[in-house]
Amino acid sequence: MMVRVGFYLLAGLLLVVSFPIFRWLFVDAVFWPVTPEACLTPEGDPVAGACWPAVMDTLQLLLVGRYPAEHLWRVGAALGVVMTAAVFLWFTSRQNKKTFGTKLSIVSLIDLLALGLSGTLIVGHPLLGLVTVEPALWGGLLLTVVLSVVTLGLGSVLGLVLALGRMSPLALPRWLATIFIETVRGVPLITVLFFALYVFPLLLPAGASTLSEFSKAALALVLFEAAYFAEVFRSGLSAVPQGQHEAAKALGLTAFQRLRFVALPQALKISLPTLIATTVGLVKDTALVSVIGMFDLLGAARNVPSIPTWLGKDLEPLIFAALFYLVLSLALDRLAKRFEHRRPSAL
Amino acid sequence: MTRRSAIHILMGLLVVTMVAFALFNAAQNFQSQGRSFGFDAFEQSAGFPISETLPLPGFEYTPESSYWAALAMGFLNTLKISLVSLVFALALGTGVGLARLSRFPEVRGSATAYVSLVRSVPLLLQLVLIYVLILQAFPVVASSFKWIHYAVDEDGISLYAAYLNNRGLFVAVPKIDWTLLWSGSLSVSWDAPLPTFGGRNLRGGLHLSPEYLALFLGLGIYSSSFIAEIVRGSLQAIDSGQREAARALGMTEFQTLRYVVFPQAWKIMVPPLTSQFLSLTKNSSLGVAVGYPELVSVGGTILNQTGKSFEVITIWMTVYLSLSLLISFLMNRKPRPRTGSPHAPQATAPTRLS
Numbered sequence: 001m002m003v004r005v006g007f008y009l010l011a012g013l014l015l016v017v018s019f020p021i022f023r024w025l026f027v028d029a030v031f032w033p034v035t036p037e038a039c040l041t042p043e044g045d046p047v048a049g050a051c052w053p054a055v056m057d058t059l060q061l062l063l064v065g066r067y068p069a070e071h072l073w074r075v076g077a078a079l080g081v082v083m084t085a086a087v088f089l090w091f092t093s094r095q096n097k098k099t100f101g102t103k104l105s106i107v108s109l110i111d112l113l114a115l116g117l118s119g120t121l122i123v124g125h126p127l128l129g130l131v132t133v134e135p136a137l138w139g140g141l142l143l144t145v146v147l148s149v150v151t152l153g154l155g156s157v158l159g160l161v162l163a164l165g166r167m168s169p170l171a172l173p174r175w176l177a178t179i180f181i182e183t184v185r186g187v188p189l190i191t192v193l194f195f196a197l198y199v200f201p202l203l204l205p206a207g208a209s210t211l212s213e214f215s216k217a218a219l220a221l222v223l224f225e226a227a228y229f230a231e232v233f234r235s236g237l238s239a240v241p242q243g244q245h246e247a248a249k250a251l252g253l254t255a256f257q258r259l260r261f262v263a264l265p266q267a268l269k270i271s272l273p274t275l276i277a278t279t280v281g282l283v284k285d286t287a288l289v290s291v292i293g294m295f296d297l298l299g300a301a302r303n304v305p306s307i308p309t310w311l312g313k314d315l316e317p318l319i320f321a322a323l324f325y326l327v328l329s330l331a332l333d334r335l336a337k338r339f340e341h342r343r344p345s346a347l
Numbered sequence: 348m349t350r351r352s353a354i355h356i357l358m359g360l361l362v363v364t365m366v367a368f369a370l371f372n373a374a375q376n377f378q379s380q381g382r383s384f385g386f387d388a389f390e391q392s393a394g395f396p397i398s399e400t401l402p403l404p405g406f407e408y409t410p411e412s413s414y415w416a417a418l419a420m421g422f423l424n425t426l427k428i429s430l431v432s433l434v435f436a437l438a439l440g441t442g443v444g445l446a447r448l449s450r451f452p453e454v455r456g457s458a459t460a461y462v463s464l465v466r467s468v469p470l471l472l473q474l475v476l477i478y479v480l481i482l483q484a485f486p487v488v489a490s491s492f493k494w495i496h497y498a499v500d501e502d503g504i505s506l507y508a509a510y511l512n513n514r515g516l517f518v519a520v521p522k523i524d525w526t527l528l529w530s531g532s533l534s535v536s537w538d539a540p541l542p543t544f545g546g547r548n549l550r551g552g553l554h555l556s557p558e559y560l561a562l563f564l565g566l567g568i569y570s571s572s573f574i575a576e577i578v579r580g581s582l583q584a585i586d587s588g589q590r591e592a593a594r595a596l597g598m599t600e601f602q603t604l605r606y607v608v609f610p611q612a613w614k615i616m617v618p619p620l621t622s623q624f625l626s627l628t629k630n631s632s633l634g635v636a637v638g639y640p641e642l643v644s645v646g647g648t649i650l651n652q653t654g655k656s657f658e659v660i661t662i663w664m665t666v667y668l669s670l671s672l673l674i675s676f677l678m679n680r681k682p683r684p685r686t687g688s689p690h691a692p693q694a695t696a697p698t699r700l701s
Contacts, residue, residue, distance in 0.1 A: 007446075007454050172355050176362065183664070186625075186671035188632035190643055191663045198656035202376045203369040280467075287469035291636055298472055314479045322468050322476065329467030 025050050025319075032056075036309045046312070054304060054313040055320045062300045062317065065139015071131060075142060078118035085114035115149065122146065135214035139295040141324060147214075147286045147296065151221040152279055158222060159229025164259075166234055177230070184227035189220070189285055193292050196220035217289045225282050232278055236271030237263055276336035280329050287325075297321050388653055389414040395648055397640045399556060401427060414649055421645030422666060428562055428641060429628040435567035436627065437620075440574025445604075447579045458575070465572035471633055473569060478561035478637045485513040489546050504542055514548070516555040558639040562631065570627045577619045581612040621678040625671050632667075642666060 028049025030039050039051035055062070064075055089110060122142075123133060138146060165177030184192065196216040204211075211219075240263050248258040268275075290299030301317035304310055377384065392411045400408045401423045408420050446458035465473075486492065491512035498506045508519040517540035540552035555563075585608050593603040634641040643663065650659045 003449060003454060004451055007451070007457075011457070170351060170354060172358050172362075176358075183668060186668040187664050188629040188643070188667060190632045190635065191660060191667065194647075194650075194656070194663075195660050198650070199660055202373050202657070205372050206375050206379055284469035287471050288633075290471070291633075298469065298475075302475065312483075314483065315476075318472065318476050318479065322472055325469055325472065326464070326467045330463065333463070333467070 023049070039313070050316055051310070051313050052316060054310040054316050058300075058304050058307065058310065058317065061295075061304070062140045062297065062320065064142040065295050065300060066137045067133060067139070067142065068131075068137065071133055074121045074130065074133075078121040081114050081118045081121070085110055115153070119146075135212050138214070140300045141297050143214075143289075143295065144283070144286050144297040147218060147221060147289065148283045150218050151225050151282055151286065154218075154222045155225035155282070156229050156275075158226035160233050162226055162230035163233035163237060166230065167237060181227045181230050184224055185231070189224050189288050190291060192224045193217065193220045193288060196223075197292055213292075213294060217292065217294055221282075221286065221289075225278070225285070228278055228281070229275075232271050232274045233267065236267035236274075239270050240266045273336050276332055280332045283328055283332070284325065297324060382654070384657055386658055388655060389418075389649075389658070393417040393649070394652070397421075397645065398638075399424060399559060399640055414653070417645050417649065418642070418662065421640055421642040424634075424639065424645075425628070425631050425641040428559070428566070428634065428639065429624075429631050432563050432566035432570065432631070433624055433627055435563065436570035436574055436623075439567060440571035441578050443571060443575035444578030444582070447575060448582060462572045462575050465568055470565065470569045470630055471636055474561055474565035474633055474637055477565050478557060481515075481557040481560060482513055485511065488512045488514055488542075488548055491549075500541070504546060506539065506541065508539065510540055510549055512549075513557065515557050515560055517549050517551075518553045518555075520553045556639075558634070558637050561637045562634050562639045562641075565633075566627055566630060569630070570623060573623055573626075574620065577616055577623065578612075581615040581619075582608060584615055585611050617678065621674060625674055628670055628674075629667060 026049075028047070029052055030047050030049060031052045032038070034053040034056045038053045039047050041047060060069070064072065067075065121130070122138075123135075162177045162181055165173040166181060168174050168177070196219045197213075200216065200219065201211065244262050244266065245258060248262045253261070286296060287298040289296050290302060293299075295303060298321055301321040302314075304317040305312055305314045376382075390413050393414050393416070394410050395417070396410050397408055397417060397420050400420045403423075406416075408416055443458045443461060446454050447462070449455050449458070488510070491510040493505075493507040493510055495508035496505055497508055500506055510517040519537050519539035522536045522538050538552055540549040540554070542548070543550050582604075589607050589611065590603050593607040594600075598606070631641055632643040635644040635647055638644070646659045646663055650656050
């Protein structure tokens, strides 16, 4: 009873606070026309409500950054390729969820093909008749997605290698892997980003071509996430029953075969929810590149108020960006729920 | 065995070669760019003010203080915000975690929605949003939210004990003069925020800046969602028989929780909560995005002024690593219970929570 009373009191309080917020967001807000004067009163003062034309006008910036408009069809094509592959895989997995482990190779092949094709479309290459679009021009949601995909792909592979190294019976790989993992997990991502930005170029030969900012940010993200993936893989691998390894050894499988056909499929199935949670964290971590001056979704949103037309309109683009991250995360969480096991609980 | 040694030697050679290569390049680059590696430059005076410094007995930070002093202030700010946010996050997180297990569907639903929402948006975005909200949506000083009217000053302006506006939160705090304790009297005076410039600004009292408030609330709310899940999971892990037995003995729900379920859940909770505390401390580094002068923020300023990126980054990593190791070490030192209870998992558990 007390809980109910307390809850409704709190709910009432929140409702009172949310009225002016709701009014600002929708009632007093301006939605169209998309002109600079739309958000000004006839006297020239800013309107009391939200200025959504600020988002509509800068939509291209927020979604693809400074990607040349004449080549935008390639981004659409890349998206199309990925969606087709996703739908195709979803249909095939519906039929046989039980053979999840063995179908992994075909799935990965299609994944890689789709990713490779879409990546090529986005970057472009003169040999294929596509003008190269440098990573420096990528921005907004496009940059967030590309960074996430690159980090996920390279980071998970490196993470697996690190996990195997950490579990190795040999001393040197174990030490190196452990030192790397514990060091990277003990520092904030921002310091790793600064490291990649300022220290890493100093460790390369003076004559080497300078890396793009994108590469440095991607390097930092990959190294950082690899350490976390390593821990997830390590716990997944150690959760595979010892009997499995012994039986595999008794059957005469080599270490690599034991890993590929016995340990990994089971480990992946066990750690899938955690892997997806780590992926969601990865997507959110890409937002930090806005601190080192890159214009990903969050960076572009923070940049909108600097545009003279939309001076002072900080909140609208931030809310827009927040909605996108929400959708991305919730979609991934939905995916995770399909694989979660249900346990009976005490309460 | 020969294969093992071969792998060892090969790998060792590879690592040594890579490290030597990196160091060689570093030396070359340092020379060609006219840099030097060394911490001597840090003795120079910083030349920049720090907006929030913890008052230490016998030391006051000024722009004449050395870079080391600036870094020390930044570090203290990191500790301060981490501890304060943790307390807030623990309180809020425990509440939400319990709400997630409530028998009332509306309470359960709201708590679930809260957790899903907060966990889905990047912390940096939440921080920036709260900061912008405070700066733009809160009223100017002249029309602050005011509480506890206690006096009227000579110009006829009402004085209040607490003000909330777009310059932050101002609260009156008691100042106890400890030296008078010996003479048996306790002198309590108040350090209160007073209006200046005709009510357009405030001075005095405890002042929580918008940067501090944004970081405090942002870190607290974000971490509370993860703590809520930890609390919920730990409470659910306790066998339902415990609760049933307690209820059969006539205990109320609250008593069951307080005397039976929670003490057992606590043991399970500590390692992931420790991870969460480490996470929070590392996340405080985002203060650089809202302008709160914690370690990364101050270090960043020093990096820009002196160009000594190597040294600053080394200091960052050393400090954060030491903090992480210290906290994990302290938490893992829990004594083994003498009865055969299961050994609690390590605090650096593989599951990633942030």
